[in-house]
Amino acid sequence: MPVVPLTDIVGPAARERYGVPAVNVLNDLTLEGVLAGAVEARSPLIVQTSVKTVKSIGSEVLFAMWTAMTRGIEVPVTLHLDHCPDRAVITECLERGWNSVLFDAHSLSLDENQRQTVEVVAEARRTGAHVEGEIEGIGVEDGVGSEAVGPDGRLAVERQVEFVRATGIDVFAPAIGNAHGQYASAPTLESDKVSAIVEATGVPVALHGGTGLSTEQFHDLIARGCAKVNISTGLKERYMRSSLDFLRGAEAESRWDPPSLFTAVQADVVAFTRNLCETFGSAGRAA
Numbered sequence: 387m388p389v390v391p392l393t394d395i396v397g398p399a400a401r402e403r404y405g406v407p408a409v410n411v412l413n414d415l416t417l418e419g420v421l422a423g424a425v426e427a428r429s430p431l432i433v434q435t436s437v438k439t440v441k442s443i444g445s446e447v448l449f450a451m452w453t454a455m456t457r458g459i460e461v462p463v464t465l466h467l468d469h470c471p472d473r474a475v476i477t478e479c480l481e482r483g484w485n486s487v488l489f490d491a492h493s494l495s496l497d498e499n500q501r502q503t504v505e506v507v508a509e510a511r512r513t514g515a516h517v518e519g520e521i522e523g524i525g526v527e528d529g530v531g532s533e534a535v536g537p538d539g540r541l542a543v544e545r546q547v548e549f550v551r552a553t554g555i556d557v558f559a560p561a562i563g564n565a566h567g568q569y570a571s572a573p574t575l576e577s578d579k580v581s582a583i584v585e586a587t588g589v590p591v592a593l594h595g596g597t598g599l600s601t602e603q604f605h606d607l608i609a610r611g612c613a614k615v616n617i618s619t620g621l622k623e624r625y626m627r628s629s630l631d632f633l634r635g636a637e638a639e640s641r642w643d644p645p646s647l648f649t650a651v652q653a654d655v656v657a658f659t660r661n662l663c664e665t666f667g668s669a670g671r672a673a
């Protein structure tokens with residue numbers, strides 16, 4: 387099973403109502419670990435890179451790692467650029483071979499976001515790539531009311547549906563009370579919005595801020611059409627805690643052997659990814 391377009395992964399997931407982990411990797415170890423976890427779980431996988439990771443490793447090295455590590459892989463995988471407001475980085479990754487990008491223009495006015503998202507979709511199509519779109523925060527952040535904004539200060543579902551249709555995006559990331567990082571308290575999610583958007587557009591929804599949501603919340607949102615489930619903070623924490631545990635042991639024994647640190651951390655990344663696949667229902671779907 388080769389590297390495939392994003393829609394080859396989220397399409398079946400949306401139809402059959404399972405979620406595919408979209409995990410942000412940080413380096414070679416985490417990339418290798420999440421791929422191995424998906425292979426063990428016989429699951430499709432979306433690998434995400436933040437703009438920060440693209441800039442720190444460099445798109446050329448990062449893409450070379452991706453190509454080498456996915457050669458001959460037995461499950462469908464795809465490479466996605468997470469939250470990117472910078473058109474130059476979008477172009478760089480598309481030209482390099484990323485399969486999809488999240489053009490994050492939520493800080494622009496809604497009309498300008500829509501206009502530029504149309505351009506990004508056209509640009510992506512030229513390389514056979516796909517686009518996730520986002521308008522979250524609009525209506526709340528600018529503090530200016532409009533007929534598109536409801537009494538709760540949130541953008542009406544109708545306007546979100548219009549954005550999805552007008553831009554031709556392949557995946558949509560709505561704000562539904564979710565947030566990146568650990569939640570200070572259990573979030574109340576506007577899951578009805580997911581159902582309404584998916585029913586009206588047929589476009590799968592990306593669930594952002596996956597770290598800290600409950601299994602029940604995942605299952606409910608996935609059943610409503612969240613086919614792409616984003617996880618970043620959870621993997622970062624697992625990586626750091628796993629390293630810390632190992633290093634404490636190394637210090638106690640005065641045994642300083644970096645390869646055994648890498649092996650231990652990677653085993654945890656593999657287990658972490660396998661667990662996500664099982665929780666979201668994607669395990670066994672690539673069998």
Ligand code: 13P
Pocket residue numbers: 410468469565566567568593594595596597616617618619620
């Ligand atoms: P978390 O960091 O909360 O897991 O969210 C990840 C995410 O949505 C990346 O876009």
